[in-house]
Amino acid sequence: MTHTVSHGVQVDLDRLFVDVRLSGLVTPEDAGWIGEEVRAAIRSLGDKVGRHVTLYDASGVQVVPPATVELLKQTFDNPQVRALWARKVAFVTNTALARLQAQRLREVRPDLGLFDDRETAIAWLLEG
Template sequence: MPHNVSHSIQVDLDRKLVDLRIGGLISPEDAAWIGEELRAAIRALGPDVGKHVTLYDGSGVPVVPQETVELIKNTLDNPAVRAIWARKVAFVVSTALARMQAQRLREVRADIGIFDDRERAIAWLMEP
């Protein structure tokens, strides 16, 4: 069954901000290939990898299948992914269930910020 997933990745070099906007029902397969694109964008930062911040704007995602949450959690826990971790990570969510799912990711990265809107998330990411 095809999923209606949309996403975009933008890199703001001046602010060292990697911005992933995503919408729709995200299957584990969708999360895997979008994750590969995201990691490629992060690696393109060159010497700024690790000095960057990442915004996951999932305001267009009402809920994520449990299998997708597990895949994202396992990916965040992967040593190869940890090697290119952002200095700070923020998630923007639009529903109470999506917030609970994002909070589960704190099991592998306790400092994740979870917000209801982009502006507050970006302001937090830009703080020293």
Template sequence: MFEISTEPQHKLVRLRLTGMLTRDGVADLYRQEHAAIAAMGCRLGDHLCIVDLTDCPLQIQDVASAFQSEIGSEGKARRLAMYTGRALARMQARRIAGARDDVAIFEHREEAEAWLLAGGDGQAG
């Protein structure tokens, strides 16, 4: 219940999450994301990532914990922007991301892309 696409010219990975995931689904997502990063000719950690959560319901705690573990892992994105129009989903995304200044959560895709590609600092929304 995810889609991955890349934009090599920006070293950008786009993730779109939909539906309920499992811990195994989260692990599969990150395996495929790492393969997509390698296919761009980019090293883990040199890439940017934007995550579309607009069609992703709130996840159960076990899955949220799996995301939390992965988001802070060695292969994390240099900068990560997430977006969704739902306030509760943004709150869950903030809890998962923790207090990282290289992660921001937005209501709209355009805001997320502008922040990510501009290289600005600080936490949004």
């Protein structure tokens, strides 16, 4: 089976900005191991965890399996993950279906920002 997901995780310590880029088909298994990488990046902020912001740029993702959405909701709702929550979280999607799927995450993170483009999302995350 061909692996059809790619991702990158970068941390900007000066701006307390965690930048996650995703493309392809993100299966529940992929979401699990990518999530571990994201949480490790967040932990690298040390005592600044919770003051950071996180961007999930999923503009390269057309749609994810329903099981992936459910896994993400459960992960966001997990108390151990909540301890690492960003001050602000934004998702960039550029298809109507992916946006609808990302909106489901608002059931556990109501303040989640949804954006059509990366620049607007970053501006929102870093304002104020």
